[in-house]
Amino acid sequence: MKERKVSLGLLLRLGIGLLVLAFFAYRFYGVLARQAYGAETWARLAISGLIIGSVYAVIALGYTLVYGILFMINFAHGEVMMIGAFAGYFVLEAFAASGFSARQPVLAILITFLAGMTVSMLVGISLERIAYRPLRGAPRLVPLISAIGASIFLQNAAQLMFGSMRRTYSNPPALERNVGWVLDVAGKPVSITYTGVLTFAFSVVLMIGLYLLVQRTRLGRAMRAVAENKEAAALMGVDVDRVIANTFAISGVLAGAAGVMWGLHNGIIYHYVGFIPGLKAFTAAVLGGIGNIPGAMLGGIVLGIAESLAPAVLDMPFQLKDVLAFAVLVLVLIFRPTGILGEVLAEEKV
Amino acid sequence: MGLRTGIRTGLIAAIVTIFLILIGVHMLMGRLLQSWFYVPAHWPGVWLMVVLLGLWAGSRAVGQMKARSWGNTLLAGASAGIIQGALVGAALYLLASITQAGVDLRAWLTQMSQESIAALTLGLAPLPAAGFIGGVLLVSAVAGAAWREWRLRVHAARLARGERTVSLRERLLEIPAVAQVSSNPLSRRVLMGVFMVLLLIAPFFLGQYWNYNLGTVGIYVILGLGLNIVVGMAGLLDLGYVAFFAVGAYTMALLTAPQPHHIQMSFWLALPIGVLLAAIAGILLGIPVLRMRGDYLAIVTLGFGEIIRILSKSDVLTGFTGGPRGVRNVGHPVLFGKDIGNEFYFFYFILIGVILAIIITRRLEHSRVGRAWRAMREDEKVAQAMGIYTLKYKLMAFAMGAAMAGFSGAIFASRNSFTGPEDFVLLVSINVLALVIVGGMGSIPGVILGAFVLKGLPEILRELEDYRVLVFGALLVVMMIVRPQGLWPASRPQLERPRPEEEALEEAPAELVEGEVGS
Numbered sequence: 001m002k003e004r005k006v007s008l009g010l011l012l013r014l015g016i017g018l019l020v021l022a023f024f025a026y027r028f029y030g031v032l033a034r035q036a037y038g039a040e041t042w043a044r045l046a047i048s049g050l051i052i053g054s055v056y057a058v059i060a061l062g063y064t065l066v067y068g069i070l071f072m073i074n075f076a077h078g079e080v081m082m083i084g085a086f087a088g089y090f091v092l093e094a095f096a097a098s099g100f101s102a103r104q105p106v107l108a109i110l111i112t113f114l115a116g117m118t119v120s121m122l123v124g125i126s127l128e129r130i131a132y133r134p135l136r137g138a139p140r141l142v143p144l145i146s147a148i149g150a151s152i153f154l155q156n157a158a159q160l161m162f163g164s165m166r167r168t169y170s171n172p173p174a175l176e177r178n179v180g181w182v183l184d185v186a187g188k189p190v191s192i193t194y195t196g197v198l199t200f201a202f203s204v205v206l207m208i209g210l211y212l213l214v215q216r217t218r219l220g221r222a223m224r225a226v227a228e229n230k231e232a233a234a235l236m237g238v239d240v241d242r243v244i245a246n247t248f249a250i251s252g253v254l255a256g257a258a259g260v261m262w263g264l265h266n267g268i269i270y271h272y273v274g275f276i277p278g279l280k281a282f283t284a285a286v287l288g289g290i291g292n293i294p295g296a297m298l299g300g301i302v303l304g305i306a307e308s309l310a311p312a313v314l315d316m317p318f319q320l321k322d323v324l325a326f327a328v329l330v331l332v333l334i335f336r337p338t339g340i341l342g343e344v345l346a347e348e349k350v
Numbered sequence: 351m352g353l354r355t356g357i358r359t360g361l362i363a364a365i366v367t368i369f370l371i372l373i374g375v376h377m378l379m380g381r382l383l384q385s386w387f388y389v390p391a392h393w394p395g396v397w398l399m400v401v402l403l404g405l406w407a408g409s410r411a412v413g414q415m416k417a418r419s420w421g422n423t424l425l426a427g428a429s430a431g432i433i434q435g436a437l438v439g440a441a442l443y444l445l446a447s448i449t450q451a452g453v454d455l456r457a458w459l460t461q462m463s464q465e466s467i468a469a470l471t472l473g474l475a476p477l478p479a480a481g482f483i484g485g486v487l488l489v490s491a492v493a494g495a496a497w498r499e500w501r502l503r504v505h506a507a508r509l510a511r512g513e514r515t516v517s518l519r520e521r522l523l524e525i526p527a528v529a530q531v532s533s534n535p536l537s538r539r540v541l542m543g544v545f546m547v548l549l550l551i552a553p554f555f556l557g558q559y560w561n562y563n564l565g566t567v568g569i570y571v572i573l574g575l576g577l578n579i580v581v582g583m584a585g586l587l588d589l590g591y592v593a594f595f596a597v598g599a600y601t602m603a604l605l606t607a608p609q610p611h612h613i614q615m616s617f618w619l620a621l622p623i624g625v626l627l628a629a630i631a632g633i634l635l636g637i638p639v640l641r642m643r644g645d646y647l648a649i650v651t652l653g654f655g656e657i658i659r660i661l662s663k664s665d666v667l668t669g670f671t672g673g674p675r676g677v678r679n680v681g682h683p684v685l686f687g688k689d690i691g692n693e694f695y696f697f698y699f700i701l702i703g704v705i706l707a708i709i710i711t712r713r714l715e716h717s718r719v720g721r722a723w724r725a726m727r728e729d730e731k732v733a734q735a736m737g738i739y740t741l742k743y744k745l746m747a748f749a750m751g752a753a754m755a756g757f758s759g760a761i762f763a764s765r766n767s768f769t770g771p772e773d774f775v776l777l778v779s780i781n782v783l784a785l786v787i788v789g790g791m792g793s794i795p796g797v798i799l800g801a802f803v804l805k806g807l808p809e810i811l812r813e814l815e816d817y818r819v820l821v822f823g824a825l826l827v828v829m830m831i832v833r834p835q836g837l838w839p840a841s842r843p844q845l846e847r848p849r850p851e852e853e854a855l856e857e858a859p860a861e862l863v864e865g866e867v868g869s
Contacts, residue, residue: 072645073645073648073649090458093458130827131827131831134831135830135831138830138834140645141585141587142830142834143830144587144645144648145587145783145787145826145830146826146827146830146831148589148780148783148826149784149822149823149824149825149826149827149828149830150823150826150827151823152780152819152820152822152823152826153820153823153824153827154823155823156817156819156820156823157369157373157820160373160374160460160461160816160817160820161372161373161459161460161461162458162459162460163456163460279649279652279653279656282649283653286646316666317664317665317666319660319664319665319666320660320661320664320666322656322660323657323660323661323664326653326654326656326657327657329649329650329653330638330639330650330653330654333638333639333642333646333650334638337641337642337646
């Protein structure tokens with residue numbers, strides 16, 4: 001009889017997995033048995049998770065695009081988002097002061113988004129030009145450390161320039177925060193805010209736009225070619241440096257849009273605001289399978305809903321939301337390092 | 351030709367200038383000159399920065415030019431200066447006129463106080479002030495361009511005459527006495543001895559404040575040596591290193607403090623327990639992340655560090671760790687019935703720790719373990735093929751690094767008599783990483799140098815306090831581009847005499863030269 005070999009690592013992973021599942025089921029059973037939360041609470045949590053998740057998805061796309069091409073974690077991506085949020089903040093401040101955002105709310109929001117996206121795009125391009133391009137071809141640790149340095153630099157530059165106080169986005173009166181349609185769930189009201197709907201809708205538009213850009217345009221084809229094989233792409237006449245710069249520009253645009261959405265929906269921004277969303281968006285990208293564009297979208301939304309529901313499901317204080325999100329990252333990397341939809345990477349990475 | 355490079359350089363220089371003004375570096379320069387050179391006012395420093403930026407713009411424009419002629423130089427310098435001057439002038443005009451209208455800009459841009467803008471306008475109305483700063487930038491850019499062109503010409507002439515440029519180091523070595531001392535292996539030891547004696551007697555002459563700071567540098571040397579094992583020798587980028595520091599510190603605090611557990615153990619018992627628990631934490635973190643790629647490892651360890659901090663702060667563990675308020679009255683070491691918990695004694699205690707850490711690291715580096723780590727760092731697959739059980743050695747690296755962090759954490763908590771979640775922010779990990787990288791990955795003297803430069807210097811240059819972390823970030827990027835091997839690179843044992851064409855490569859550590867290219 002043939003003996004089946006079971007490796008220790010597999011057993012260990014299975015064991016941990018079963019333990020985690022058992023813990024999960026035990027806590028969830030407790031919550032359900034106590035009827036701690038009504039249906040309206042679950043609905044509220046799921047909706048807020050969906051909205052925050054769509055922002056994560058947009059940020060995660062930036063990570064995935066860059067990772068797919070350069071095999072590098074753009075550590076400063078969260079900071080690019082933060083700067084976009086600040087750009088939007090200043091534009092809205094000016095509009096609010098001049099009364100423009102009361103008169104022309106649609107135009108004001110549009111210009112705010114444009115400003116945030118443009119500024120973030122410029123930051124993204126300069127970041128690539130200054131901190132990453134000279135390191136092309138260096139061992140993997142080197143650009144990663146450079147990216148960490150760039151992230152710290154941007155964070156502190158923002159702190160020195162704008163101070164470390166928390167600032168509140170001055171939304172146009174037509175788009176107040178925490179105001180929206182009210183649904184009726186099991187006899188209790190659940191509100192869907194206008195900012196939330198805007199955030200979700202715009203995220204979906206951006207995702208579709210990016211998908212079309214990558215699949216249908218000349219630039220998208222060049223990006224895919226460079227991701228597949230840089231040398232071969234260069235031989236086919238693709239300007240690799242320009243494609244990489246464009247990739248950073250696109251990921252900057254996405255980050256800027258995410259920053260403005262964050263500001264409009266959550267209301268509060270400060271110099272550190274990009275760090276945690278950046279980390280979570282990276283988690284989302286890994287969760288969906290890094291390098292995989294639909295994966296990043298799915299990963300973002302799954303992570304958003306998971307982190308919103310997990311404290312309630314596991315009967316833990318909501319303070320531990322961030323801890324649970326990181327725990328998701330660790331669990332994914334242990335059990336399925338290639339993510340839900342699988343990685344889409346050309347070369348094998350060590 | 352000169353025009354295009356000039357315009358491009360002018361744009362870059364304008365952005366840099368406006369950025370530096372917005373983060374208040376001009377005022378910093380003013381204060382620095384005031385306090386160091388006893389300049390009576392702050393405007394000389396402010397304008398020194400402006401002139402230097404103009405000079406830089408002109409010189410950079412010429413440096414980037416391909417066709418070299420005096421006409422081109424003038425064109426490049428002038429166009430760079432005009433663009434830089436016009437943009438900076440426009441920015442200043444905006445800032446000054448808004449301030450003049452009675453709006454306090456500090457609500458949005460914290461550094462743009464009345465005083466800070468007045469230092470640039472010199473009390474003029476916005477328009478003439480903008481013209482003035484633009485003019486100054488233009489003149490200095492042209493001067494910078496001319497200076498660079500002259501330098502390049504002198505250099506070219508020297509090359510044409512067949513003269514070799516001599517570096518400062520070579521010039522120093524030509525002095526017989528210097529050559530003799532530097533070639534004598536004994537002289538190094540003598541120098542080390544003198545340095546040690548100086549360190550030993552230093553606390554008698556330095557005050558409490560400097561003893562404390564030197565102790566902090568020492569703690570960071572231990573932390574750096576620990577991270578050096580993980581990052582420098584084994585090549586595992588750990589961004590959550592502060593977590594082990596926290597484990598050591600909290601173990602010490604909870605075991606010796608009267609609150610919240612009332613164990614009040616002796617310092618000498620708590621110290622090894624802290625080190626042991628930190629090492630165990632290192633192994634526990636190591637197990638799940640062992641198979642991860644390098645960059646995933648970085649982000650997971652970062653997340654782990656944050657988890658530890660959030661947990662120690664949260665309500666869940668308040669009963670156990672004291673929550674956000676931290677733990678007070680951490681125990682001091684007591685030797686022969688005497689409390690030796692002040693800065694003076696702690697300095698010696700930390701010095702002993704540093705020496706121990708250096709000895710351990712050195713022994714490890716040249717042992718079988720150290721060679722296995724280096725092999726893993728260079729290429730994991732090849733190392734495996736050579737029969738190295740990488741899982742074991744990775745765990746060893748994590749455990750060793752964590753134990754050193756736990757040791758310094760325990761001392762840190764006891765010395766401050768306090769520990770709390772805010773002692774363990776991500777910045778600590780970044781500080782340690784920065785000092786390891788600036789000093790030289792994998793190099794013991796490099797780590798010590800890095801700790802002095804990054805932890806000691808800022809204490810001397812207190813004016814720079816606000817800008818320290820900004821500089822750290824920039825330094826990480828610049829070091830990676832300019833000198834990835836660090837200030838004091840690790841020297842590898844040379845088994846063979848390198849052939850002449852390989853000598854150039856020897857400068858950079860092998861992992862930077864031989865690493866896979868283009869993947």
